[in-house]
Amino acid sequence: MNKYFTFSLLNVLLVSLAARVVAFYFFADTNLVNEWYILVNNLNLKGVLGLYVVAGEHLAVPNIAEEYEVVLPSVFMPPLYAYFIYLIKYFFANITNYINVIIFFQILLSTFTVYIFFKIINLTENYKTSWLCSLIFSLIPINIYAAVQISSISIQIFLLVCFFYILRIYSIKKILSLKNLYFFSLLSGLLILLRGEFILFYFMTIIYFFYFYEKKIRLFFISIIIMSLIISPYLIRNYNNFETLVITKSFGFNLLKGNNPEFKVEGNLSFIQNNYNRESLTIETNNLYEINLDDFYKETAIKFIKQNPEEYLKNYFLKIFSFTFIDLTSSNEKYYNLTHIVPKIILSIFSLLGGIIMLRKKNFFQYLSIYYFSNIFFFSIFFILPRYSLIMLPIQILLSLEFVKFLQRKFFY
Numbered sequence: 001m002n003k004y005f006t007f008s009l010l011n012v013l014l015v016s017l018a019a020r021v022v023a024f025y026f027f028a029d030t031n032l033v034n035e036w037y038i039l040v041n042n043l044n045l046k047g048v049l050g051l052y053v054v055a056g057e058h059l060a061v062p063n064i065a066e067e068y069e070v071v072l073p074s075v076f077m078p079p080l081y082a083y084f085i086y087l088i089k090y091f092f093a094n095i096t097n098y099i100n101v102i103i104f105f106q107i108l109l110s111t112f113t114v115y116i117f118f119k120i121i122n123l124t125e126n127y128k129t130s131w132l133c134s135l136i137f138s139l140i141p142i143n144i145y146a147a148v149q150i151s152s153i154s155i156q157i158f159l160l161v162c163f164f165y166i167l168r169i170y171s172i173k174k175i176l177s178l179k180n181l182y183f184f185s186l187l188s189g190l191l192i193l194l195r196g197e198f199i200l201f202y203f204m205t206i207i208y209f210f211y212f213y214e215k216k217i218r219l220f221f222i223s224i225i226i227m228s229l230i231i232s233p234y235l236i237r238n239y240n241n242f243e244t245l246v247i248t249k250s251f252g253f254n255l256l257k258g259n260n261p262e263f264k265v266e267g268n269l270s271f272i273q274n275n276y277n278r279e280s281l282t283i284e285t286n287n288l289y290e291i292n293l294d295d296f297y298k299e300t301a302i303k304f305i306k307q308n309p310e311e312y313l314k315n316y317f318l319k320i321f322s323f324t325f326i327d328l329t330s331s332n333e334k335y336y337n338l339t340h341i342v343p344k345i346i347l348s349i350f351s352l353l354g355g356i357i358m359l360r361k362k363n364f365f366q367y368l369s370i371y372y373f374s375n376i377f378f379f380s381i382f383f384i385l386p387r388y389s390l391i392m393l394p395i396q397i398l399l400s401l402e403f404v405k406f407l408q409r410k411f412f413y
Contacts, residue, residue, distance in 0.1 A: 008131055009118060016114045016138035020107040020147045028103050028148040032085070036150060038062055039074065039082045040089060046071045049079060052290060059279040060289050072289050073241040075249045079234055080193040081152035099150065106154040110147035113158045114138040117394055120165050121401070123172060129401070137397050141339045142390050153387050156194055161394050163187045164368075167209065171364035176219060185223045189230025196248030197378065201371060202227065208367050241287050249291055252298025258383030259301050263315050265322045265329050267383030272297070319380035323389055324348055335386060344389070351396035354403030365402050368395050 032040075035051060041064045042050045050071035052060035065071045085102060092098040117137050122130035137143065146153040166184045170176045176184070188205075191198040210220035231247070238246050257267040276297075283292045305312045322328070325348045326341060334340070355369035372395045379388050389396075 008127075009115075009134075012118070012131060012135050012138060013111055013115060015135070017107070017111045019139060019144050020110060023144045024103060024107065024148045027145055029099065029150045032099055032150050034150065035062065035077060036082060036085055038064055039077065040085045042071045043082065043086055044089065048073055049082060050074045051076050052285075054285045056279060057285060058282045060285045061278075072285065073237075073287055074290055075238055075242060075246055076253075076290055076294075077250070078193050078196045078248050080190060081155065084152075084155065085150075102150065103148050106147050109158045110143070110154045111138075113154075113161050116158075116161045116165055117397075120161070120168050120394075121398070123168055125401075133397055133401055136343075137393065140343055140393060141337075142344075142386060143393060146387065146390060151387065152194055153390060156191065156391060157394065159187050159191050159194065160391065163191065164394065167205070167367070168364055170209065171213070171367075174214065176216075181219060181223060182226060185226035186230060188223070189227045192227070192231055192247060193234060196250075199247060200378070201374065204371070204374065205367070208370065213362065213367070242291055243288070244291070246291075249294045252294040252296070252301060254382040256297040256301035256304075258319070258381070259305055259312060259315070261304070263311075264331070265315075265319055265327050265384050266331065267385070276300075316380055319384050320376055322384045323376045323380055324352060327384060327386075332386075340386075347393075347396045347400055348389075350400035350403045351392075354399035354401070354406070357406055358399065358402055365399065368398055371395060372399065 038051055039049055042048055042053075045067075046065050048071040050065075051062045051074040052072045053063045053065045054070040054072065055061050060072055088101050088105070089098045092101045114134050114137060118130050118134040121133050125133075143157075146157075163184065166176075166180050166187070169180065188198075188202045192202065206220050206223055210216045210223070234247070235245050238244070242249075253272070254267075256272060257269055260268060260271045262268050262271045278293065281293070281296060283289055283296065326345060327335065330336070351372065354365075355372050358365035358369045360366075372392055375388075375392060
């Protein structure tokens with residue numbers, strides 16, 4: 001890598017950093033008023049990672065507990081981001097505005113993610129291509145915006161890009177060192193603790209690479225052991241509290257939010273709030289309250305789906321379209337900003353076509369295509385938010401690049 005290219009990459013990283021600093025000034029979250037705020041404060045005040053406070057024999061409400069109130073342990077949201085916020089608050093709350101510190105760390109992490117993404121592409125592509133793709137990745141508006149919000153998305157994208165980087169090295173060298181296997185499994189455990197559903201994609205990944213791509217059963221089991229060690233403290237905590245091994249328990253809530261008589265692609269929280277008085281459900285407010293409440297939501301959603309199969313299928317394919325291309329029914333006016341919509345549609349078309357082409361080839365990009373389409377089909381079971389497609393941004397750019405290369409081979413060489 002000569003000095004000119006090194007200087008160019010440095011410029012990309014500086015531009016990426018500058019864009020996020022500007023976004024911090026204009027768009028950053030200034031208040032932590034959401035589920036994370038409740039979880040972190042209850043952990044700080046009561047020593048319990050809990051969302052619900054007991055308000056009656058059959059009622060618990062999401063709230064910050066008073067000294068005399070009982071907090072129920074929660075498994076509604078995976079724990080990693082809550083502990084990330086908690087640690088920053090613990091070390092910085094008495095020094096400065098800890099929310100700004102959270103966003104500062106996310107900005108740095110988001111910028112470093114651009115560098116790792118460059119490294120993925122540069123393993124096989126020339127410097128100019130790697131530089132251009134990294135610049136596009138860094139300047140996608142929603143990617144910049146996410147870095148300055150109180151959201152786990154920036155951390156998730158960072159971990160996912162590192163995850164793909166190790167897999168790309170393995171796909172090229174056909175050898176996975178013990179060090180890389182350890183980091184791959186560590187990243188997998190952290191991603192599961194950040195987004196519970198990632199456990200499905202983790203197993204899909206190790207089946208693909210350690211069985212289908214190359215039969216390396218030893219690596220398969222070593223990775224599972226290391227990953228299990230990473231998540232085991234949280235699993236043990238959940239078993240002690242809920243008498244079951246569970247990473248997260250929001251399946252029923254999310255299923256009902258996206259499948260109900262007042263359907264919206266982005267989910268309809270108001271339908272749940274307006275139609276189900278939690279106290280009237282007579283669910284006992286013990287440690288299993290959250291588990292039993294989610295089971296009720298799941299049963300209600302499944303009942304609706306069974307009674308309305310045609311409507312469910314119609315809505316399911318509408319959600320697939322919204323994830324893949326554009327949500328035509330979004331209630332958020334900012335969603336239709338051209339700086340968001342234009343790059344989203346272009347990348348969606350190119351990555352879709354690239355993914356279809358790459359499905360025929362047994363390589364890293366076939367895996368990315370399977371991963372990409374699996375995410376679309378999985379999340380469309382529930383509801384679709386812009387951040388779901390943002391998580392797929394690194395894959396979309398990589399598959400789009402493969403489509404462009406296909407066009408070059410087909411028409412120009």
